[in-house]
Amino acid sequence: MNKTITIRDVAEKAGVSVSAVHIALNGKKGVGEEKKVLIKRVAAELGYQPNAMASMLKQKRxxxxxxxxxxxxxxxxxxxxxxxxxxxxxxxxxxxxxxxxxxxxxxxxxxxxxxxxxxxxxxxxxxxxxxxxxxxxxxxxxxxxxxxxxxxxxxxxxxxxxxxxxxxEPNYDVIGRTMAELISSRIAGYGSIFIAAGNPKYASHNLVMRGFERYLRENQIYNMIYRDFSWTMDEINYIHILREISRPDVASCCAVFSQGTILLGRALEESGKASRLFSLGTDLSEETARRLKEGIFDNVIQKNPxxxxxxxxxxxxxxxxxxxxxxRKIYVGADVVFRSNIEMYQNKNHTALLLGK
Missing domain, CATH: 3.40.50.2300 (Response regulator)
Structure with missing residues (x-):
């Protein structure tokens, strides 16, 4: 059976102390550059592998x-x-x-x-x-x-x-732009858009809206937009959303946050307008997933929580x-979920899909 190479073996072969090997292999100060090169070469020749678990156990909890x-x-x-x-x-x-x-x-x-x-x-x-x-x-x-x-x-x-x-965080500007592109590609230039825009003080809501509006402006798309800035799931807020999507000129609707998506989905169901409006939700909760499967929503933007x-x-x-x-800033990807690919985001499948495991 092959002998396990220890840090002491490296020290003896290199003619240095055990502490010098530890310092050199962990990139710490206290060992000259020539000696550091020697120690690393000897460790490589011997095939020394530090015991990561033992090293971790020595650290302060x-x-x-x-x-x-x-x-x-x-x-x-x-x-x-x-x-x-x-x-x-x-x-x-x-x-x-x-x-x-x-x-x-x-x-x-x-x-x-x-x-x-x-x-x-x-x-x-x-x-x-x-x-x-x-x-x-x-x-x-x-x-x-x-x-x-x-x-x-x-x-x-x-x-x-x-x-x-x-x-x-997700790239909220890109999410807003994606939502605007999806909607503008599906409705006529004279159809109005309703947006459950959430709390303008929350960056996760406000930045999506800014990306949405910027995309329309840059692409010279001038559809009327109705915005609802409520963010709590009160009945009065639901009634306002229901009233807004019932306007005869509204051709599409979307929500930039999860609770708004729940209220919008309920309004689409109860108004009977689900099949007549192109609708986008965000954040794939169980309830929103059900509504996507049933055709209440056409797509859902999954922000990768x-x-x-x-x-x-x-x-x-x-x-x-x-x-x-x-x-300093790390963006997680966001996906457009369809009925055809929703299985990839359910039953823990999203853990492999979203992290690339």
Missing amino acids: KTIAILLPSEEGDNKYFFPQIWQGIHDVIQRQKVNFSYLEFPYSTANHEQVRTELLKRIQGKEIDGLLTAGHEDVLSEEDWELLESLETKIVVIHSEKPGRDVLCCI YAEGYLGLWALIDYFLNGNRPE
Whole structure:
């Protein structure tokens, strides 16, 4: 049986100390360049392979906090896939890391903030994964995180003015342009468009709208646009959407966010206009997938929430394990889903499709 080559074997062959081998092979300072070249050559000749698991176990255990909207209530139309991506990473990378999950909703903001702040003040948090639009932490809380040099990754949108490792999000401008191209290619120049445009204060809503409008302007497309800027799933907002798509001049409709897609789908069903309007939804929740299969929606733009969660947590882990600083902005791809290809996005198929596993 072949003998396993150890770091001591490399040290003896190169005529140096074990610590010198460790320093040279890990790219640290303390060994001259000639000696470093010698050590690397000897290690290669002997076929030395560092024990990655042992190296990891010697590192200080890191704690990563995850502060994101919960999977309950209206959040169920988007955030379950983000959490699934996160949990898949946690299953892969348990050694040397602890994970603290802080799912929040409007009902438990203060409770979640109190618990997380206690951990932050106790210097128990090394890294934080959160959404750029989160509103749990105060400005003072963020200043505390930065003063403690906590490593932060934001997903879904930027956190303006804050020092973060990176932001992982869809390219909202491209999504808006794609939606505009799909719609303008399917309706006449005199048909009006209704858009459930969401909250203009949310970058994930506003940037899609800007991309949509920019595409129309650049291509000299002048269809009338009706916009609805509500973003909560109240009955009064639903009634307004129902009334808007019932206008006789409306030829197409779309929503830029998941909850708006749910309300728009319901309005299309109850108005009987599903077969008469070209309709686009976003974010493939179970309810929206059903409506796509049934022809209520013609297409759905899938913004890749699974990859946001997966890559967001992995960026922190890779930084702590290997010192790899991610690109400041990482875009995840978005797809146009049809009835003909929806199976690729269901039953966990999207985990392979969207990450290229």
